[in-house]
Amino acid sequence: MNILDIRGLTKKFGDFVAVDNMSLTIREGEIFGFLGANGAGKSTTINMISSLLRPTSGEIRILEKDIAKQSRFAKTNLGIVPQDLAIYEDMTAYENVSFFAGLYGLRGDKLKERAEEALEFVGLSDKAKSFPKNFSGGMKRRLNIACAIAHKPKLIIMDEPTVGIDPQSRNYILTSVRKLNESGCTIIYTSHYMEEVEEICSRIAIVDHGKIIAEGTKEQLKSTITDVKDIRIELKSVQGTEGELLKPVPGVRTVLQEENVIRVHSDAAVDNLNRILKQLMDAGKEIRSVEEQEPNLETVFLTLTGRNLRD
Amino acid sequence: MNILSIAIKEMKHDFRDRRTLLFMLGFPIVLMLILGLALTNAFSSEISVGDVKVAVKDATGGGPLSEAFAGFAKEVGKTGVTFEPLKPGANGREEVENNHVSGYVELTNQGISLYGSSRDAIESNIVQGMLASFTDKYNAAAAVARIEPAKTEMVLATGGSDYIRELSVDANRTPGSVDYYALAMTVMVGMWAAMGAGALIQGEVLRGTAVRLVIAPIRKSEIFVGKMLGGIISNLLCVMVIILFSKYVFKAYWGHHMGVVIAVLVSEVVMAMSLGLAGSYLLKGTASRGVISLVVQLMSFFGGAYFPILDDEGGGLMGFLVNLSPIRWANHGLTQVIYADNVSAAWPVLMLNIGFAALFLGVSILAMRRREGL
Ligand SMILES: Nc1ncnc2c1ncn2[C@@H]1O[C@H](COP(=O)(O)OP(=O)(O)O)[C@@H](O)[C@H]1O
Numbered sequence: 303m304n305i306l307d308i309r310g311l312t313k314k315f316g317d318f319v320a321v322d323n324m325s326l327t328i329r330e331g332e333i334f335g336f337l338g339a340n341g342a343g344k345s346t347t348i349n350m351i352s353s354l355l356r357p358t359s360g361e362i363r364i365l366e367k368d369i370a371k372q373s374r375f376a377k378t379n380l381g382i383v384p385q386d387l388a389i390y391e392d393m394t395a396y397e398n399v400s401f402f403a404g405l406y407g408l409r410g411d412k413l414k415e416r417a418e419e420a421l422e423f424v425g426l427s428d429k430a431k432s433f434p435k436n437f438s439g440g441m442k443r444r445l446n447i448a449c450a451i452a453h454k455p456k457l458i459i460m461d462e463p464t465v466g467i468d469p470q471s472r473n474y475i476l477t478s479v480r481k482l483n484e485s486g487c488t489i490i491y492t493s494h495y496m497e498e499v500e501e502i503c504s505r506i507a508i509v510d511h512g513k514i515i516a517e518g519t520k521e522q523l524k525s526t527i528t529d530v531k532d533i534r535i536e537l538k539s540v541q542g543t544e545g546e547l548l549k550p551v552p553g554v555r556t557v558l559q560e561e562n563v564i565r566v567h568s569d570a571a572v573d574n575l576n577r578i579l580k581q582l583m584d585a586g587k588e589i590r591s592v593e594e595q596e597p598n599l600e601t602v603f604l605t606l607t608g609r610n611l612r613d
Numbered sequence: 614m615n616i617l618s619i620a621i622k623e624m625k626h627d628f629r630d631r632r633t634l635l636f637m638l639g640f641p642i643v644l645m646l647i648l649g650l651a652l653t654n655a656f657s658s659e660i661s662v663g664d665v666k667v668a669v670k671d672a673t674g675g676g677p678l679s680e681a682f683a684g685f686a687k688e689v690g691k692t693g694v695t696f697e698p699l700k701p702g703a704n705g706r707e708e709v710e711n712n713h714v715s716g717y718v719e720l721t722n723q724g725i726s727l728y729g730s731s732r733d734a735i736e737s738n739i740v741q742g743m744l745a746s747f748t749d750k751y752n753a754a755a756a757v758a759r760i761e762p763a764k765t766e767m768v769l770a771t772g773g774s775d776y777i778r779e780l781s782v783d784a785n786r787t788p789g790s791v792d793y794y795a796l797a798m799t800v801m802v803g804m805w806a807a808m809g810a811g812a813l814i815q816g817e818v819l820r821g822t823a824v825r826l827v828i829a830p831i832r833k834s835e836i837f838v839g840k841m842l843g844g845i846i847s848n849l850l851c852v853m854v855i856i857l858f859s860k861y862v863f864k865a866y867w868g869h870h871m872g873v874v875i876a877v878l879v880s881e882v883v884m885a886m887s888l889g890l891a892g893s894y895l896l897k898g899t900a901s902r903g904v905i906s907l908v909v910q911l912m913s914f915f916g917g918a919y920f921p922i923l924d925d926e927g928g929g930l931m932g933f934l935v936n937l938s939p940i941r942w943a944n945h946g947l948t949q950v951i952y953a954d955n956v957s958a959a960w961p962v963l964m965l966n967i968g969f970a971a972l973f974l975g976v977s978i979l980a981m982r983r984r985e986g987l
């Protein structure tokens with residue numbers, strides 16, 4: 303069954319088109335990655351799915367029911383982890399989870415059980431009676447997740463749940479996403495961190511300027527860019543002028559710099575490695591290592607948009 | 614059920630915010646103490662209400678009103694409030710202004726008018742209260758007279774003993790400054806509900822939790838009503854604490870109609886909440902909180918929270934501002950309820966509060982419906 307069906311979805315803010323005629327289908331049981339740079343329109347899409355925003359046009363179905371017509375049904379089956387923390391600092395972790403779960407019709411012992419279960423799930427059982435104002439960023443993010451899952455929704459949408467947290471909490475969250483999926487939840491995972499999406503998602507959509515520009519499994523996405531090679535050159539030091547230096551080399555498409563590494567995307571069909579290295583050596587650059595990388599999602603993104611995901 | 618759990622959550626915020634709570638309760642209590650002591654002289658604490666003297670000019674040339682009033686004056690006179698005919702050639706309003714009498718009553722064929730002393734605000738209120746109940750009864754009697762002339766006497770006769778009962782309660786009561794400030798501070802704190810209400814929706818938006826409330830399978834109206842209910846209960850509890858504190862610690866006088874007093878305060882809190890809510894919808898952004906808090910401060914000031922505002926019907930800008938303040942309406946009405954046992958004085962205040970509450974709520978609901986999200 304399709305858990306989510308989006309048809310021709312558009313959202314305009316004045317003249318600005320944040321989501322542009324988007325269509326998407328997600329089946330039950332997937333971990334679906336929604337990958338895009340900041341401002342691509344991911345949150346706006348999610349806000350329409352969760353009925354926080356009214357679409358300018360288009361249709362959204364959850365479990366094959368139109369959310370505009372059966373909003374209660376849609377809402378009951380949906381759990382949202384908002385991009386910005388949405389918790390009460392002056393209520394304990396338990397009170398937060400139990401208050402929000404209560405809005406989904408859970409009462410009494412059942413409510414207590416589910417709230418405790420959700421806290422257990424995100425590893426905050428021992429903090430149930432503590433106030434979030436004393437929590438670390440990662441703990442708050444985990445509580446933010448607990449508040450979205452206690453009512454056992456069929457579809458959970460996480461909007462950048464790992465922004466600005468320590469690696470330990472990030473791993474914890476990624477592990478819990480997998481566990482949630484194993485327990486039968488469908489998950490839409492939004493991020494601009496490609497490694498995360500690559501690590502956990504079974505299918506991925508790349509969003510840019512409000513449009514889905516590519517969609518498929520990791521392998522499918524990577525296989526679309528067989529015509530590009532990704533050369534990683536480590537230098538002793540990088541001046542920032544290497545891009546200009548390499549632009550004239552035939553086949554070179556883009557040059558990116560990450561610390562003292564430059565990454566060159568080039569037509570796979572053009573044999574230009576010698577020219578590239580010569581160009582660098584003639585300019586007096588000291589080369590430490592050279593390797594040709596497997597294409598990853600970043601390469602895909604770069605090839606499709608001409609921009610780096612992190613820009 | 615959702616409404617209840619949202620209301621309870623709202624009260625948790627209110628009562629866990631120690632600093633605001635301390636301010637809500639501490640400020641009025643301290644002020645009651647300081648102003649109550651410092652301004653004792655501003656009140657006629659030496660003169661008992663029994664000494665009230667009122668000048669009367671009867672311009673009706675006899676007739677039923679004149680007769681009825683004479684009977685009323687006689688009954689009331691037994692308790693010490695004396696109605697004396699205005700000396701020939703004297704000007705009643707000047708008599709009042711020169712403090713020779715506490716009030717001046719004019720009977721004409723159009724009805725009764727009263728000029729109160731601006732110095733003895735409380736005495737004036739008492740006289741006004743007595744006259745109000747007299748006119749109520751007279752009007753009733755007049756209505757009866759039109760249908761069954763024989764029964765008129767009866768209505769007026771029972772009226773007489775009522776004034777006496779009312780006055781016997783109050784005649785030796787001396788409203789002091791603590792009494793004044795107990796009432797004034799309580800009414801002011803009731804109005805403060807507007808400030809909390811201004812942050813009611815915005816607070817959720819700032820915390821990001823508005824998102825969770827809106828995506829939950831509940832109606833917007835449930836969120837709205839739950840939050841209002843929680844706020845109203847929290848504010849009423851504060852109001853009750855101040856009443857009890859003033860009553861039992863400062864021994865302030867609250868009269869014999871606590872139920873009516875509380876009903877007026879409930880209506881005031883509901884009106885204040887609605888005002889704050891409408892304000893936060895109409896004046897978007899964080900600026901609305903500042904504006905609402907300024908408005909409440911002005912209402913407190915002009916409404917007599919910090920010093921007694923006298924019964925100066927003379928008009929002018931001050932008079933105009935004073936009468937705009939809901940704190941003023943409530944203070945005025947409740948003074949009559951408490952000191953003159955004039956329960957009917959509560960009605961106009963209740964009506965005004967409920968009317969404005971309905972207006973502000975209507976505005977808020979319209980604004981809320983239009984919005985995406987909360
Ligand atoms: N309420 C709004 N009013 C105007 N523009 C908005 C609003 N919300 C988002 N946008 C714009 O829409 C675009 C997409 O935003 P968003 O969906 O938050 O992106 P993402 O979540 O992918 O980072 C951005 O350019 C943003 O500035």
Ligand SMILES: [Mg+2]
Pocket residue numbers: 344345346385461462
């Ligand atoms: Mg976003």
